[in-house]
Amino acid sequence: MKEETVALARVKGRPMQARFFLPEAVTGPCPAVVVIFDIFGMTADLNRIAVRFVDQGYAVIIPDLFDRREPRLSCVVRALRSSVRGAGREYEDIELAREYLVSRPEVDPQRIAITGFCMGGSFAVVLAGRGMFKVSAPFYGEVSTDPKVLRESCPVVASYGAKDSKALVDSGRRLEAQLERLGVPHDVKFYAEAGHSFMNRNTGFLAEKIAPHLSMHAEYHHESAEDAWRRVFSFFRTHLG
16 A cells, blocks of 8 residues: 655645555556544544555545644534535535545546545535535434435445434434435445444544443444445445446
């Protein structure tokens, strides 16, 4: 695997750092994925997630939406608000990441997907309906009650933990119902033994000692995560080629 840190020029403010990954031996333009992190930001666990995609032949970019000259908490709060209301500077950052993939000769610009976790999953849901990506794979993201958000949606493979908060489980049900009504190809699954963040191996006191005991039951769940990976790659093969 090849990995590098790239600086993406914003219209205003400091450039945004992003991690870019490529399979070791790229024989032709390959499909690619934009990965949007959760509120913990650019953690070491994201490399593990990137490796899973790279091992299947995908290029990966992870934009650091929190890379700004502001307190970290301010960045988190603004990103959470943007992810829910469908507007904000973070969408410009994600588009910068997508444009970078398009600019790389190793990447097929017609085969770019997006995935995200928690907050990132909310971004992935909104962006599914904006024509920027061929496939979206949100994990436990919030879903707007406005049906227009998904009116032009690309195919979606989504995953939720049934032990997550009621609000997020309801979001998953709403996503499934809206995609069904619109006739959009989709695969939405709820994992009975999993809660929030079941795909992520976040570390630290909050992630390891506090989050598992909250109503979201936020912790990694191996069996659910592995099944979700299987579904994502199968769905991507069908809709990205």
